[in-house]
Amino acid sequence: MSRSAHPAGPRHADAMTEGHYTAPPADLNALDEKVWARTVTRNEDGAVTVGGIEVTRLAEEFGTPAYFLDESDFRARCRAWADAFGRDADVFYAGKAFLSRAVVRWLKDEGLNLDVCSGGELTTALDAGMPAERIAFHGNNKTVAEIERAITVGVGRIVLDSFQEIARVAHIAQALGKRQRVQIRVTVGVEAHTHEFIATAHEDQKFGIALAGGQAAEAVRRALTLDGLELIGIHSHIGSQIFDMAGFEVSARRVVQLLAEVRDEHGIELPEIDLGGGLGIAYTSEDDPREPHEIAKALGDIVTRECEAAGLATPRISVEPGRAIVGPTAFTLYEVGTIKPLEGLRTYVSVDGGMSDNIRTALYDAEYSVALVSRTSDAEPMLVRVVGKHCESGDIVVKDAFLPSDLAPGDLIAVPATGAYCRSMASNYNHALRPPVVAVRDGEARVIVRRETEEDLLRLDVG
Numbered sequence: 001m002s003r004s005a006h007p008a009g010p011r012h013a014d015a016m017t018e019g020h021y022t023a024p025p026a027d028l029n030a031l032d033e034k035v036w037a038r039t040v041t042r043n044e045d046g047a048v049t050v051g052g053i054e055v056t057r058l059a060e061e062f063g064t065p066a067y068f069l070d071e072s073d074f075r076a077r078c079r080a081w082a083d084a085f086g087r088d089a090d091v092f093y094a095g096k097a098f099l100s101r102a103v104v105r106w107l108k109d110e111g112l113n114l115d116v117c118s119g120g121e122l123t124t125a126l127d128a129g130m131p132a133e134r135i136a137f138h139g140n141n142k143t144v145a146e147i148e149r150a151i152t153v154g155v156g157r158i159v160l161d162s163f164q165e166i167a168r169v170a171h172i173a174q175a176l177g178k179r180q181r182v183q184i185r186v187t188v189g190v191e192a193h194t195h196e197f198i199a200t201a202h203e204d205q206k207f208g209i210a211l212a213g214g215q216a217a218e219a220v221r222r223a224l225t226l227d228g229l230e231l232i233g234i235h236s237h238i239g240s241q242i243f244d245m246a247g248f249e250v251s252a253r254r255v256v257q258l259l260a261e262v263r264d265e266h267g268i269e270l271p272e273i274d275l276g277g278g279l280g281i282a283y284t285s286e287d288d289p290r291e292p293h294e295i296a297k298a299l300g301d302i303v304t305r306e307c308e309a310a311g312l313a314t315p316r317i318s319v320e321p322g323r324a325i326v327g328p329t330a331f332t333l334y335e336v337g338t339i340k341p342l343e344g345l346r347t348y349v350s351v352d353g354g355m356s357d358n359i360r361t362a363l364y365d366a367e368y369s370v371a372l373v374s375r376t377s378d379a380e381p382m383l384v385r386v387v388g389k390h391c392e393s394g395d396i397v398v399k400d401a402f403l404p405s406d407l408a409p410g411d412l413i414a415v416p417a418t419g420a421y422c423r424s425m426a427s428n429y430n431h432a433l434r435p436p437v438v439a440v441r442d443g444e445a446r447v448i449v450r451r452e453t454e455e456d457l458l459r460l461d462v463g
């Protein structure tokens, strides 16, 4: 959804007239630093390297398809977010974007907190040593078992998503003899996607409790009466791949308004607000994401101003970037297989993966870029569509792009900015073996999630 304001349905756009690329880029060998992880560059032989290692060597050692994650870039982004928000705010990495035990350790080292939204994510976080108090538990339908476990291990907060859940969490906490720190997730009436925010149909979705009609105020009223709950604040998450701060502005203003109402009614000032995640990254050269310090300043200014106007002390702010931290740090490496030129249309380039390792194009009509990375080429550009090997015509990885016309089977191509929501949404469709995630840093490559094997497939199939 990096370009379209419409979350639903693929556009059947003619690439030459309406697609992302209207003209080939000036230099197909150039790597736009906006979309590639920080240590990605080309060496003198023309091969792309990451963390100092050629992709050709990585392909030999780890096979394709595979995700290669630039660990120093990941850590630098964590630090940039932590530094930008400083001591008076908390940064929670949204684990659903991509979570593994190595990632949890990096987050821990770099001082970030972690959002989880399932028992599986919680297990991964705890197993890798994330202190429970630095974990926030999310989800619109947490099971009783998940809630019991979260409270028992002592997660720092549970974000309550419905009236039933307010009662459920309070009941379970009380039965366990605990008082659980909670936030209430509200829907503020804006839904932000891409460059725009849409102030319609926002309440017609499954998350949160509406501010409209006094629902959220009623949720606060109930939470405050329950002994099992310590209400620490209000949470709002307005969408994903957002570039425009206007949606956050409306969201922050409405959340602060609720804090003022709570103060007027109950005589208490809730100490925290969480403004969610959703900050956009560059998938193609046309995307212009904001830097963490700009985002921190914009959000801080909005909240401070609104609180001053309402006569409230400024609450502690938290944010929950997922994509903005991990997305740009990884690329997917594929080997080119069949190449099929369709006269007058475009050339279909098939790779050894597809919708099983990147569902976002099929699911959200997402835009990606692609480059030939095993060598350079001076051949003319050709318009391509990069497709997978699955039994679906919608199995598209990159809709419209240009690659050199001398592209041949066996070449390696890479799709940048696949760190978020690709491995974490990967599937076994067609009994594909999910690719490994390899962390690369300072000339060393290390598998952090191994490739699935046929034994893995058969082990689950108990016959």
Ligand SMILES: *Cc1c(COP(=O)(O)O)cnc(C)c1O
Binding pocket: 094, 096, 097, 115, 138, 237, 239, 240, 241, 276, 277, 278, 279, 320, 321, 322, 323, 324, 420
């Ligand atoms: C998905 C999600 C995030 C992270 O979104 P990104 O687009 O990856 O930044 C943060 N908070 C909540 C509650 C979410 O559901």
